[in-house]
Amino acid sequence: MCLLLLGAGLVAQAQDSLRIYKALDSIRLLPNDTTKVSLLIKTGRQFSRYFDAAKPDNLFWQEALHLSQRLRYSRGLALAYNELGTSKRNKSQYIVAEDLHEKAIKYAEEAGDSLLISYAFNNAGVDCRRQDKLQQAFDYHLHALKIAEAVNDVRNICVATNSIGNIQLTAENYDDAIKHFDRALQLEESSNNDLGVAINLGNLGYAYQGQSKLDLAVQYYRRSLAVNLKIDNPTGMAICYNALGAAYKEKKDYATAMDYLKKALAVNDKVADKIHVAESYLNIGKLLSAQGKHDEARKYIQQSVDVSTFWGFKSMLMEAYKALAADYRSSGDFKRSMDAADKSLLYKDSILNDKSTMALTQMQTIYEVDRKDNQIKTLEHDKMVNELRTKRNVVFTFALAGFLLMAIVGGFFYIRHRNLEANKQTLLLELNSLRSQMNPHFIFNSLSSIHRYIWSNNQEEASDYLTKFSRLMRLILDNTQHTFVALNKEIESLKLYLDLESLRCNGIFEYYIHIDPAINDEEVLIPPMILQPYVENAIWHGLVHKQADKGMLHIEIVLKARSLVCTITDNGIGRKKAMEIKEKKGKMHNSVGMKVTEGRIDLIRKINNKDAGVIVTDLEDTAGQPAGTKVTIILPAEFIF
Template sequence: MKNYFIIYLLLFNLTFGAFSQKKKTDFKITVDNILTTKPNTYKKIDKLLKPFQRDSTKVKIIIERFQKENYKDGLAYEYIKLGNIYRKYSDYNKAIEVHKKALEISQDNKNDEFEIFSLNMLGVDYRRKNIYTSAINFNKKALEIAEKKKNPNSGILRSMEVSYNSIGNIYLLLEQYILAEKNFKKAIDIAEKSKNKWSVSINNENIAKVKEAQDSLDLAIEYTKRALAIDQSINNHYGRMICYNRLGKLHIKKGDYVIAEEYLKNAVPIAKSVKNKYYISLINNNLGWLYTKTKKTNKAQKHFEKSLKIAEKRNYKTALTEIYTNYSEFNELTGNYKEALNYQKKYTATANELLNDKTSKYVNDLIIKYDSERKSNQIKSLAKQNEIAALELSKNRNFIIISFIVLILLATVLYFVYRQISLNKEKKILTLEQDVLRSQMNPHFIFNALNSIKHYIVNNEQKNAVHYLNKFSKLIRKILESSTVKEVSLKEELNIIDLYMNIENIRFSNQINYTIKVEDDLDISTIKVPPLVLQPFLENALWHGLSSKKGDKTIQLSVFKLSKEYIQIDIEDNGIGRTASAKIKSNKVIHKKSIGIELTKERLNNFIKDFKNPFSLIFNDLVDENKNPLGTKVALRIPLQ
């Protein structure tokens, strides 16, 4: 029996060795043959060398052979493939370096097909790095060259698919969803004609992203399943991983947690096998979010930690916005409110960085104009925070000193002295904190306003752009003037809010009917309020009340004197109501915490500290006889003395 076993092992080793030797021989013969014929199109080269393109070692060996033989078309092909391998493993800097070599060789060799391929691959590389201006420039350049060809071959058609796909992805990041879907469908049309199932799958999955962004979850699932079916038919592991992850995320959003877990668990081994750090991070984030929803906190914590470690190390900004939001939700659920706030702040900072990246191509000149002001405010904010820290440190030190003196001298007298000192310092700290909040709000408000007029600049509508830029500049001047004072007249506040509503109404195609009604004989120029105190309530009315409403949309702001001690400001909209708005918000993937109202309450508290009477804030849900929502009314009472 033992002898049979030894013979079996010898036969196995001989067979395996022969098979390995045959593979090495096949590889060498293939490379020798292609150097004999030296084909100059992507399709012909790919037909021979495709079996070896997943192995970076073999690709590098082929590159050395082609360099010795000065086979430039083959070199361009291999550098494209090597760059794709680097990108697959999220090494985007190396991918760019290698794809630039491919571009240089193809341009030097005057091979349009490989030049188009190289430009498109560079576009994809820069998009993955969130450098959208460079990405769209490379993709548009590739498309310009390709569209000049009267009879494009299959390789150029494939490149046109990549161009439309990449441009669609950039429009998706810019939240131009109609343009994004249009480009993805163009890519699918070309891919179906050239029978490129892989590209059809990718672009179906991209349309699913568009539908998800538009909150059309069922359509998003349908398009993702189309992509998955194709990936399964062509045995595309990478594509299956992407689809499983997206389906898991979509089903979490729908509340189908069992189905979501099954899809995400299917994605995990594939992500590990292809060693894609970006998707390993995303999948772990979605698992963390799933276990947060199902209150399996230990599992959730482990997956969030894995996800954060990868994403922060590699600076995956797009992934980090999702991770920070979901991890903030997890910390809030587990009662760790300090960490929840910390990660919400990280989300805001990262989202603002991405917003700046996305809009830089279109509003760069405007942003530069206000960049020095933003930096100045940041420096002031840091200086004031340092002063706050110094005061708090001083207060703690005084406490120790006074506590020591209390033990030696008259305890009662020293206690009241210390208490007075502490109260004065706390009052100063509160004032400084309010200044910090205001200095941070100015640049935030500027970028929101810029984003509102972005589409006019994108669409090159010069008259509209100039009209609203004039209003915008006036609004900025008003905000900057009011940011230096702790109070403004109600008349000035209403002027600023009117400008704000004009800018925001752009995003509603000027469909909002906004009116201001002031009681007769009420002198609003003598009434003082904190600057921009009404803006958060109007923002809520717009984006939570009216954005999802069909038909006429109205907001009425009314000011009247309630008594000798109070004025009342009512903000009434005919939106969908708070209940429907909360339901829509709960269905969204990313839950943004609104802190505007809470900050406004704090500012009002500081404003009325020396007044006799307190302020009051009441939210009323407006309904008809059948309890159907008619909108929301906010009543703000402000004391006059």
């Protein structure tokens, strides 16, 4: 029969192995991208039981890890390390598991995935709890809890809260443990997670039993048992029956305790892990020993020893021989008590040796894993260096050819460039000359305005006017020291000028300045005083002669491609009527400011070899009558950076 079962097991294992390699080969044909990483992780979960039983590392997760390293895909690395760490923990390799989960934390943080970060911290906390590193486990779970609460990740909140409760339970901080188990229980109930509900009810029972509140502990054990019966969970049932047996033993109700322990023994036949069978035999033996039924007690303890010896449960053997020693001592058989105690100590030493060996093996595993990772990184680096070398040789060849070509053509362009630079310097000198003409002209016009204003208005308003004029003069003196100024400085001086002209004209017009929101007026540059002559022209030749409704002046500045487009629109009388008025007054001279500015714009166009110019458009109403003028000034866009 055993041979048949063994043969069937080998056939099933061979079939699983064949399916795994077929699946792996089909995935390897896919392009190396993040989708392939996700598929490897998912397929690895499907075959995780096979790899856990067969002992080797999960091939799919290893492949996902290496591909993520090549792609520098942080999220894929975090997922792969999480899965590999949990797999190692399931094999009791807690040191390796902690190392892998710490790497998962690092890459999850690089990916910025809060759910993954919280999950990795919880995993590392469980690893530390299994090693009795309670403070470090507490820190990991607390960190996971804070992150999970920030994003309302209920699953990880439950795991972290339950784990912190278990740490407090181990440390015998029962009040804190109860608070955390209560919160975890509420969350599991709201999520309809029956298994989580059963676990937390049982944990609350342990906490209340620790406080010697045995009746309350029994209530919670029974509630947990009811849920485990509902979901048909044999492991949970066995745990609850054993817990109830221990509680009733403590209450000295030995009959009820025995009833529950025998139920635990019966249900353990359905549990794959036979350590629970050994535990049930041992608990019954201890209960009988407490009642003074030594012969019967020793039979059950011996059954625990037999099962533990067959399956190699050293920790259970240590406890069983310890119980035998206590039983012999209580019956006065000190020699047998000493023999049993010696065997218990032998198993304790063996367990310590196993732990030391396992710790050493795990540290060696960590070293090997890190060494392989470094080898992969080194190979990737060498591959990249070789590719760069090849590219460098190709670039060098083309660069040499290009250099020879440039050497041939360079002489011609050098001479041409030298001539262009000479022309450019000449144009810049002309531009500076025109700017020096512009500034005295504007100052003269402004002083004339102040003179007329003082004679026609009271002293208080004249003082206000002079204050604004002095600010404007300071800005003009500052701005005109430079070929270009920041747009916000130019707008500030333009607003001051418009405020002065509005005061001077008794508020016969209103103005609006609109700058495109896409323009950073601190970074965009504009020639100083380039807009003022056109604004002045709009006021004094268009708006002051308007008699019907109020004058409106609208200034708009937008950025189109690499050009700064400035539009000055007024609803004045138009150019035709303005010319007629000038003819009647005998003032036929052209504005010096307009001429100078047109000259500046023409020179800017020549220097920059870009579009620059002025377009004047006469506006008409629906009846075809003059309705104002629109001046569009196009300048090449200049920036500070």
